[in-house]
Amino acid sequence: GPLLVLSPGNVFYLSGFRGSLGFLLVFPGGKTFFFCDGRYATQSREELAVEAEIVEFEQDAVASICDVFFSSRENLLFVEDVASVGFIRRFEEKKCPVIPCPSPVNALRAVKDEAEIRAIRRAVTVAEEAFRDVLPLIQEGISEHEIAVELEYRMRRRGGEAIAFPTIVASGKRAALPHARPTSARVKKGEWVLVDWGVRVDGYCADLTRVVPVGEVQETPFRKAFAALLEAQAIALELIREGVEAKTVDQKVREVLRKSGFERYFIHSLGHGVGIDVHEEPKLSTQSTAMLHRGMVVTVEPGIYSPEWGGVRLEHMVLVEERSCKVLDTLPETFDEKGGENRA
Known part of the structure; x- marks a missing residue:
């Protein structure tokens, strides 16, 4: 029918x-x-x-x-x-x-054609350019709300037709809230700021997360957790390719975090498809029944959250290819204490 x-x-x-x-x-x-x-x-x-x-x-x-x-x-x-x-x-x-x-349309949308991938790349470019605009402003004394407003303005100014979702900005212990709403709380020296942001361009979305330290961060769990995230990210990117079960990638990341003692602080799935909507098929989760196919665009976003000291998350957007995957974003994974870009 x-x-x-x-x-x-x-x-x-x-x-x-x-x-x-x-x-x-x-x-x-x-x-x-x-x-x-x-x-x-x-x-x-x-x-x-x-x-x-x-x-x-x-x-x-x-x-x-x-x-x-x-x-x-x-x-x-x-x-x-x-x-x-x-x-x-x-x-x-x-x-x-x-x-x-x-x-049945959801399954069709999961695999992107070349025109869709180009639109997603344009959205990623706008999101990254806007973030680079705002990066020098992420300093002691600025509020979470001000960072979010500036970032959303720059994304629109650079050609975004809309933000893809309400921007997440959380500093210090508030970074333990995966979907924190920006507040009037002001960033303190020695803290870090978690920013999760996205924009829609030509009908397609970008979705990225980075953590920016403000001054030298003394908090030992932060450094250990971020090192564990980097290792988890690397494992996930090695695994993602055509024919791999989505749940396998999530499971392998949890194994890496278990070895470093952080698995219980990883409280959400590893990622999701991105396209017309910021959340679509496939899901990278332990419950997923999806198989990865060439042309899918997914996020890879391991996170570690502790109410005692805060949280960290690192999110890439990835294009699934036949024998590997391609990271679509170009921002560095880490930033120095002055907000400068670290490129290892």
Whole structure:
């Protein structure tokens, strides 16, 4: 039966439409309908890159979708399982036989073509240029919030259409929070600042993390933890290639961290796919059933977090190739105490 595509990312992937409200109804054999309200009628005619009949609805999208479905004489309507319970109930009220299902589009999106990889590279470049702009500002006395605002401004100024996610900036002990919100807390000398940032360019995302020391860091666990992260990163990058199970990479990283005594402080999965959305397939986790394929773009982001002294994380973006992988970002992994770049 036909598939109703609801996720904005999947709609963009299949059609090129970049508005915030539009649905695709794709029938077996390729007949496609695009549903939107009057706000997006003109935009859809300009942006749709597929042959689709545009159906403009006034208030009730479900009624319009049902009209097209019933006229097709199909028996079942499959709906992406991102649909809310209320949305599904509206179909049931109209006696439309719907089945929520995992979207097959997600698997298609996991492997990028050359145009998508170029867009991701552009996003990585913008993110890195913006970070280099802000790096000299990461000094004693600046607040986490000010760093985040400056970084987001520079990403937009350099051509980003939007930030990919709310920027994470955490200094000192607050770096133990993997998704810390920037606060008015001011950076102190002898601390380090964890920055996780990303930007969207041409519809595709970048996602990077670096740690910047401010002055000389005396905290011994910080140095030991960061050394362990570097080793874990190196192991992961050696493993990633076509045909490797995603969970194997995560497991090997945990083994490395276990030997250095830090495994219990690694409290999230190793990475995830990046593309139209900042989190997409495949997942690099112990629960993952995915196999890595050439053309996938994934993050590799081991982290160590302790409420007692703080946390560290290092995140690369990686393109899976046939016999190896390619790191797409070029920023150094470490920075000196004055915020300068260390290139070993």
